[in-house]
Amino acid sequence: MTDTIKHSWAEPYKIKMVEPVFMTTREHREEAIKAAGYNTFLLKSRDVYIDLLTDSGTSAMSDRQWAGLMLGDEAYAGSRNFYNLEETVSKYYGYKHLVPTHQGRGAEHIISQIMIKQGDVVPGNMYFTTTKLHQEMAGGKFIDIIVDAAHDPNSLYAFKGDVDLDKMQQVIDTYGPERIPYVSIATTVNMAGGQPISLGNLKELRALTHKYGIKIIHDMTRVAENAFMIQQKEEGYQHKSVAEITREICDQTDGATMSAKKDAMVNIGGFLAVNDDEIFDEARNMVVIYEGLHTYGGMAGRDMEALAIGIVESVQDDHIKARVGQVHYLGNKLLEFGVPIVKPVGTHGIFLDAREFLPHVPQDKFPAQALAAELYIDSGVRAMERGVVSAGRNKETGEHNYPKLELVRLTIPRRVYTQAHMDVVAESVAAVFTGRDKIKGLKMVYEPKYLRFFQARFEKV
Secondary structure, three states, X not given: OHHHOOOOOOOOOOOOOOOOOOOOOHHHHHHHHHHOOOOHHHOOHHHOOEEOOOOOOOOOOOHHHHHHHOOOOOOOOOOHHHHHHHHHHHHHHOOOEEEEEOOHHHHHHHHHHHHOOOOOEEEEOOOOHHHHHHHHHOOOEEEEOEOHHHHOOXXXXXXXXXXXXXXXXXXXXXXXXXXXXXXXXXXXEOOOOOEOOXXXXXXXXXXXXXXXXXXXXXXXXXXXXXXXXXXXXXXXXXXXXXXXXXXHHHHOXXXXXXXXXXXXXXXXXXXXXXXXXXXXXXXXXXXXXXXXOOOOOOXXXXXXXXXXXXXXXXOOHHHHHHHHHHHHHHHHHXXXXXXXXOOOOOOOEXXXXXXXXXXXOOHXXXXXXHHHHHHHHHHOEEOEEEOHHHHOEOOOXXXXXXXXXXXXXXXXXXXXXXXXXXXXXXXXXXXXXXXXXXXXXXXXXEOOOOOHHXXXXXXXX
């Protein structure tokens, strides 16, 4: 009889310290979001109950990571923490050279300036905001070569991060390989809903680019999460560890930018990792100008130590199973409530389909922005827009870019919230969905020049 009982499964950690958070009234939240220009980025943290704005730098470090902070060697040059980090990156990711940066966009800036020249094109599996901006500022143009299924929130295709190889070949034929400095490959694809790329597809892309002498630069911010999805869904990888699959992913690429604030669970930090000696030499010189000496690059020694430990923890199977499992728990709750979300559920958050959620709000009235604001008003849950506001404007016409995906991202920090928090979030989203007909659109009243989603302000229509 006992053999038929299904055993529950819980997180592979216990809570050692807590940070109190405070509930606010609906009236307080209505005033707070209005003062923030209906932009959740402009809310004060003290006014937020459950913060799902981002998983960047918001995860909980382990006791070993905190202990690592006490081992910080804050020497200006040659910190032992740098050499430990360098060895860890080599062991788990396989890259030959390491250039630490203050965070991922520091690495994006350096690699873009080194590799891209005016008139180049950079194909990739869907844009990311900061990556695309750095490519454009270096004189390049991003071209989306992701599979069409990635733009369909209801498609159940398992690997929406895959590259359409015919699209890639068309870019090569149109522009010539000499105008393609590299292919930009993200694991997982944030703007598609945290969707993974398969190793089979990546290997096919590697074979194609090798034929033309084109490099692959890997945005490895959430590579361990992508590895877990390969382990779960791709034929032939069920018996490999997340660490083994992570290394196999990296081995298909020529270099990587890393925002260590995600997978590696540190509050700040990142790096550029490359195999090419000449690119490394240029990067090592550039980092001194823009970040700091090549052995700290904008990071304190203590943070490099915590990062090295975080890398080791990030590829542990028990950890990543719990991390992605919590995301899927929330996604399944929302599906039970009939809430439209990007399917299949990805790895770092749940993406509400604002087009289907608010079909009466046209895209030029910023439905995802309005939905994120309404969710905050209902419960104090802070989410973020990933739609027309994030997509910015067309450089040639000055008009809004209108992406097919108009999403609100509920991003789950690692090791921070409990299952009860996920229940609160799900119930709040369901309540807002029930009253969705009352939600109107917004108009933009302030727009910054770059990355407008961070600081833009809105008013209700």
